[in-house]
Amino acid sequence: MEDLLIIGAGPGGYETAVEAAKRGMKVTIINDGTLGGVCLNEGCIPTKTFCHFAGKEDFAAVAARKEAVVNQLRNGVAYLLKNPNITIVGGKASFKDDKTVVVNGEVYTAKDIIIATGSKPAILLIPGADSEIVLTSTDVLNLKELPESICVIGGGVIGLEMASYLHRFGVEVTVLEYAPQVLPNFDAEVSKRLKMLLTKQGIKIETDAQVTAIDEEGFVTYKKKDQEYNVECDKVLMAVGRTPNTSDLNLEAAGIAYNRKGIEVDDNMQTSVPRIYAIGDVNGKMMLAHVATFQGTRALNHIQGKNDKIKFNLIPAAVFTIPEVASVGLTEAQCDDEELDYKSVKVPFGAVGKAVAMGEPDGFCKLIIDNETRIMLGCHIMGAHASDLIQEVVTMMNLGVTIDDAKDIIHAHPTLNEIIQIVVHQAE
Incomplete structure (x- = not known):
């Protein structure tokens, strides 16, 4: 039996595994997909590469640079995990009970388990959401060529970052945000000024806009102040947040409490089952890579009976618009x-x-x-x-x-x- 079993190799999972190994623990890390998780492969890193170089180089060059950056950092994660105390298992994990996880038909147990399976793009449940013209943030990062126009549904961090760099590549961008302000969780004055500056740059932004339907021919319908409007576009980016990856874990078998926002945890990241912890996007507390890392540290410290001074009420957040x-x-x-x-x-x-x-x-x-x-x-x-x-x-x-x-x-x-x-x- 290992000391620690970690499900997921995103920032929370792999950095916790590395730290646990440094502390002398025997760790098995189970990962379905490429190392680095959402942040490295289809989130923070590729997005910031596009944000930095958009307008400085042509799209094909930046897309190639993005691939090179991701590959380099992915190799770096693999190097960090080359530790005699760490075993990597590829495959999808599913709980058999509160002590057992099954991967590829093999059974794994450990003294403690940390779930770090991340999240996936959320989809607005409206007519046309499954249309071929609708893209997620992952799809946009993997485009081989850019559309002439795009309608971004959602004026949060993901929506505005992508709107900003796509516009600098010459794409005509319209942003539709349901809330009264873009970046709804940020300071109202910041949001107001940012909207003004992005609009001045040429990005069309509508707040208080409730999207009701998407037509395959390229029309997005929304309501604002009881009036109905349409946006014509080539593609639609669905950027209405992210949802925790819990569906394949069979959490019920382990007795782990969860809801639509994610796995329920206490301040030590402990779930309703004392030996099982959940960190990062999957617990829905705050979906940021650096939060996942420090939640992993908190969980690890709790497992080992150590105290820390991590202040989860002082978490910096950044948006890479211009x-x-x-x-x-x-x-x-x-x-x-x-x-x-x-x-x-x-x-x-x-x-x-x-x-x-x-x-x-x-x-x-x-x-x-x-x-x-x-x-x-x-x-x-x-x-x-x-x-x-x-x-x-x-x-x-x-x-x-x-x-x-x-x-x-x-x-x-x-x-x-x-x-x-x-x-x-x-x-x-």
Whole structure:
């Protein structure tokens, strides 16, 4: 019997396996498909390759580059898993009971089990959703040639990132978002400004738009304020979120509780069966690769009786549009809902010398500060390299740095990071 059985080799699965092996545990990792999971093969990495090079190289060149990048990183994962304490089994896992998993007719058991099977694209249940013109995010990343026009259903992270880079390749893009704002879970001011800038670039965006049908001839029908409209397009991207991969696991046989949002877990990622854990997209808590990795660490620590200081309420999120968006902590709306005594301070990128010199002055940095404790409750950035800049604030928030402490931190000049220094000094 192995110490640990992990189902799934995405970021949560393979990084947890590597860490467990370092701690001297014997690990079997079961994977159906290629190593690296959704993030590496059909999510984060290929998308960001397209986001970075769109408009700089032609589509065929970027598509080839994407394949090279994915292959290189996939080989890197295989190298990390070459450990005498790790055994890789290819195939689809299914629970026989709460102690046994069956793969290719073979039975596997372990002292503890971690489920890390990830997610798949969600599909809106409307007429025409199964039409040949409808693509998932995976399909779009594997296109050999681009359509002249596309209608993106969903203005969340996936929808906006793909809309942004497809537009830079010359595709005519229309985005339809059901909620009142794009990026519904982000700061409202960030969402409003991003919509304005993407529209200025030439992307058509409609919010409060309920898609009701897709016609195979290339018409997407939606309702807005009791009026019905149509969008004509060559292809449709279904970007309405992702759904956990639970259907083939036979969770009922193990007595594992789950619902449509994913496998139910506690703060230690433990399921309703004490020896079985679920991490990453499959538990539906927050579908981000870096979250899966740290949830794996939390599960592993719980198995070994160790404590950690991981703060799952301080998770940075980034959107790789142009300009980028990044966020951590509470939004103003959430502060209002919790009736917190706070203030927000905002500085435009136009106040940063390097941003102006780079020709990228669009955007701003907003800090939300608790009036009594002076700690930072949240940070929301829209602008050049926002995904990198947010990490400084994430670190300060993790350490409980007050706004007054932060004023004594020296930043190099000229750098984009100075926007953090400027906004901190603007706070009274």
